[in-house]
Amino acid sequence: MEIQEVFVLGAGFMGNGIAQVAAFSGYRVTMCDVSEERLEAGVQAIRSSLGKLLSKGRITDGQRDAALANINLTTRMEDAAGSDLVVEAVPEDPALKRSVFAELDRICPPHTILASNTSAIPISSLASATSRPEKVVGLHFFGPVPLMRLVEVISGLRTSEETMRVADEWARSLGKETVLVLKDHAGFVANRVNIPTNIEAVRMIEEGFAAPEEIDRATGGYEAGVGPMQIIDNAGLDVGYRAALAIYRDTLDPKFLPPPLLKRMVAAGLLGRKSGRGFYDYSTGKRESYFPAVRIGEPEEDRAARMQAVLNRLLLPAVLEAVAVVEAGVATPEDVDRASRLGFNLPFGQLEMADSLGLDTVLETAMALHRETGHPKFFPPPLLRRMVAAGLLGRKSGRGFHSYVE
Numbered sequence: 001m002e003i004q005e006v007f008v009l010g011a012g013f014m015g016n017g018i019a020q021v022a023a024f025s026g027y028r029v030t031m032c033d034v035s036e037e038r039l040e041a042g043v044q045a046i047r048s049s050l051g052k053l054l055s056k057g058r059i060t061d062g063q064r065d066a067a068l069a070n071i072n073l074t075t076r077m078e079d080a081a082g083s084d085l086v087v088e089a090v091p092e093d094p095a096l097k098r099s100v101f102a103e104l105d106r107i108c109p110p111h112t113i114l115a116s117n118t119s120a121i122p123i124s125s126l127a128s129a130t131s132r133p134e135k136v137v138g139l140h141f142f143g144p145v146p147l148m149r150l151v152e153v154i155s156g157l158r159t160s161e162e163t164m165r166v167a168d169e170w171a172r173s174l175g176k177e178t179v180l181v182l183k184d185h186a187g188f189v190a191n192r193v194n195i196p197t198n199i200e201a202v203r204m205i206e207e208g209f210a211a212p213e214e215i216d217r218a219t220g221g222y223e224a225g226v227g228p229m230q231i232i233d234n235a236g237l238d239v240g241y242r243a244a245l246a247i248y249r250d251t252l253d254p255k256f257l258p259p260p261l262l263k264r265m266v267a268a269g270l271l272g273r274k275s276g277r278g279f280y281d282y283s284t285g286k287r288e289s290y291f292p293a294v295r296i297g298e299p300e301e302d303r304a305a306r307m308q309a310v311l312n313r314l315l316l317p318a319v320l321e322a323v324a325v326v327e328a329g330v331a332t333p334e335d336v337d338r339a340s341r342l343g344f345n346l347p348f349g350q351l352e353m354a355d356s357l358g359l360d361t362v363l364e365t366a367m368a369l370h371r372e373t374g375h376p377k378f379f380p381p382p383l384l385r386r387m388v389a390a391g392l393l394g395r396k397s398g399r400g401f402h403s404y405v406e
Ligand SMILES: NC(=O)c1ccc[n+]([C@@H]2O[C@H](COP(=O)([O-])OP(=O)(O)OC[C@H]3O[C@@H](n4cnc5c(N)ncnc54)[C@H](O)[C@@H]3O)[C@@H](O)[C@H]2O)c1
Pocket: 009, 010, 011, 012, 013, 014, 015, 032, 033, 034, 038, 089, 090, 091, 092, 093, 100, 117, 118, 119, 120, 140, 141, 142, 143
């Protein structure tokens, strides 16, 4: 099946980004929202984004004009009747999304694929609002859509292989890299793997164990702007809070429970970069530390030991979750690593990192943290223990989660 006509429902931050990249890639796109004003704001955002790409020399005048000419606007959902693919990007409200899916199912011809850009609502629950669950799929873009290369393609329980294939090919035809999420797993892959580390980072601040800057420096991501606290500030503390809570509600696994500090900061309007303050202060236009230093006059060797503990508490949660995602058959090791690299701009994925450290070292560190804290979140998943027992230790043994044999 060939996709030609695309209907994007919702002209907000994600919807207008998806409409832009689809139109830029030559698809005829109809963007739909509830009012002319919302549509106008969406098109304005597209014009401005294309204008920036043009001024940076990344696209030509002709490409910008062709993209804009490919976009039609409507406030009528009935106009989805001619589409091959619908991408839904309305607000994250399960009742709203389910009613929209039921309506699209009534309007669209049988061949139309219905995709959702939901961050956390199970695809299977949206699919069950339609008479075509085999044609319902998740297409989880990352914002800003024109800049972020990752798209997670998510299978609901009843999504057909053909629908996954077509959705995957379409997303790649937009110049995106895709990660196939083979099970309808809360948080999909990128968020699922990285949220436990982000939460642990907030807990260390809450406990007074480390300051935001120490945490970002410990990971080596401070200068590049990809430390956990910077990632949370950039995405928005409210967004991180909601994403963690959604996974917690689905799994009741305490490692996803947002810490009280995060909740208080959201309530106080400290939402990160967009509100001028989060774990850093941006009100001067720069990123400045303002959380108090936690240990004044701390001897250097104590500090070094504390920083090693900070690093272990940051590395382990994401590594262990990445292993659990592979063990559950949700995604391949390659896709798990790609999700972290592209979704969070990390220099390498957690499984590549585990392979480099040595899976036996990772296992020992996890066991030690588990012994010290008694917390189940540090207990290594069976797959990691089995791999070490089998001598699959990563790079040094030629095989771990990836193969290093020439
Ligand atoms: N913001 C992000 O970084 C991000 C990242 C990945 C996924 N998502 C998901 O994408 C979806 C959209 O998020 P957003 O940030 O673009 O929200 P947004 O609020 O910017 O945009 C939502 C748009 O949907 C419109 N809308 C509401 N009801 C509608 C209806 N019945 N028909 C047509 N349009 C309707 C609204 O008027 C609004 O313009 C959510 O499910 C969100 O979880 C967001």
